[in-house]
Amino acid sequence: MGTKRNGESIWLSAGEVSGDMHGALLVRALRQRAPGVRCMGLAGSAMEEAGCKKVFDISELSLMGVTEVVAHLPRVLGLMRRIYARLKAERPRAVVCIDAPDFNFFVVRMARRLGIPVLYYICPQVWAWRKGRVNFLRDKVDRVLCILPFEKPFLAAHGLDADYVGHPLVDQIPFADIEDVEPDPNRVLILPGSRRKEIESLYPDFLAAAKRMHHVRPELTFTVVRAPGVDRAALEAALPAGLPVTVEEPENRYAAMRGSGAVIAASGTVALETALVGVPTVIAYRLSPVTYALGRLIVDVPYISLPNLIMDTEVFPELLQEDANPEDIAAKALGFLDARTNAEVRATLSRLAELVGEPGAPGRAADIILGRLHMTATDGAGA
Template sequence: MSTQAPTIIPSPPHHQPLLIGLVANEPSGDLLGAALAQAIRAHCPTVRFIGVAGPHMRAAGCETLFDQERLSVMGLIEVLPHLPELFRRRRQLRDYFITHPPAVFIGIDAPDFNLPLEHQLRKHGIKTVHVVSPTVWAWRAGRVKTLRRAVDRLLCLFPFEETFLRQHAVPATYVGHPLADAIPLHIDQAAARIELGLDPNAPTIAVLPGSRVSEMQRLAAPFIATAYYCRQARPALQFVVPLVNARLRALFEAEWQRQAIDWPITLIDGRSHTVIAAADVVLTASGTATLETLLLKRPMVVAYRLHPLTYWLFTRLKLVKTPAVALANLLAVQQLAPEFLQNAAQPKQMAAALLAYFDDPERVAAIQAEYARIHSTLRCSAADRAAQTILELIAPNKV
């Protein structure tokens, strides 16, 4: 982390707090938003954040206009039933911020929701920042035109994104990833197991079936079956599952009961960092969890299932241009984590891939060394760099 003392930004005249719009649609964005809010507040103690916030952002002092979960939808077909509400919520946010103009509006990830909102607000003279680059380098490259229209600044979490976007005249700045700063380079596995009440000596697999309802509905069954086959092969194994909210916990427990599993599993409310740290190996849905697992230096198996029609469209139209799906593999520029997508996400095959790690310590050590190298490159005091960039953007008008 930076040791430089923060520059304190005074509030605007008339004792009005600096107003910043901040919208995060998903749990991963909630973590990023909380770190960003705390970093901005270090420079501007009286700042007021309002928009859409999850529990971490609310704990950091962000006000929310409605529940974040209303916006947490992913996929092409999956989103269709939710479109009326998504459009209504976006209009609600647009009208609010036009009526109460913030010094800057910050949209975190969720580009299909946030970029049109940012474009509308920018047309009304509101400065806009988008955090987390859309994967235009992987698919739907035409979105760079939308980015140029919608944002005054795009904050990238990974270095290769800034290079690509600047080549396409997008005002992009690489700031690093807050998770890389928050997670230490060296992990105490024994302490994590003690904290979670796990057997300190038992081989351990962490199971992360996703943070969205749609992910849980598609992945809970194959992930639980995978755990079953692993346990059959190695009865000493223990399993631990982090669940971000009560609804996902209920869905997972229902599937566990449906499969009539007769041995215990440890369910944890949140605390995914600690759960992954406690594990020897991780079975995870594709997404930010693969980055989290990389930063915690754990070998992983990655799986994902989309709505069948969504997957058909992706493959038929050749929308994805990258050789890997998991963020961990994209950062490593090699397939260190086996990927099981759609119909390939079969429990016996995933179990075999997980168990193979226990039999190959040299492979595990090589993976951990590469993950440690990547972690070091991403530690940039990201939240503070992002805060400085945002405050420099708004300072001419608001300070």
């Protein structure tokens, strides 16, 4: 007897803000192609606005490295138990995991235990570290959808036939709406991240770097972009007196990027966003000493930011751990404000769009997911 499933429902599992944004585009593409499909799961505000029922909120999973996960283990385990119970009750046609492997691999196991097909959208960065996870994907996931051009051949070399759909950021960024925005060479954008830990760790140093820059060049102005789910009042409370700085809402972030001479950002998806928009960016990141020490042992890539990895050169400087200090951040950002350097970096970034694929990644992913579900339904009907 086949597993009883809940109509045409699909469970989506995002783990953080970037996954929520990608998931929102996927939900819209799924509903456009299959209006009767019901999307639900672990989601954020973007997926909810796109029509996904937010059964659990990604704010419950705003974690970073190994030590941070361990510190919140009881809460994470509780969330897992609740998700398993809901999956068991809902019996969706499929589970679609979106990035966040440290959590979503447990979701994969839960779905497999319940006999629910699993697709993985936005392949985990198994090419960077813990390459043995390729075996898990090959054995436990029905289909893996890649968004970076080098992922498919890497997975193929490890016995996993995946689909390359292109990067959803190409669809997410409203290029037509911002193409007329002129960069202000005296404006610096600050992107402190979306996770509480990274904001606590980096935001004070970003602001201290801004003060140093303003001391050297008093004509500079600064804008902080609030990420979804981050408290605006907390960001404003930390602003230094006398610094010409404003806080911008997340829905205006792309225009703010386009209108800036340079960006200071926490490492993450935002680095690829600023690269595709074409703005020179200083990347900074800081982890707990234990997480960083473990990372150095197991990470096997020359860069941490996607633009550098895709272009195979350090377009954006990467300041990690003790190098992510106000002095070095300010120096790198001021260097990007030099007119000649700024123009050279922008020219280099103009070639990036060719490497990340054509628009339409969420639609291609939706076609594969719905096609896979049709195959599953057909197989079950013939059993």
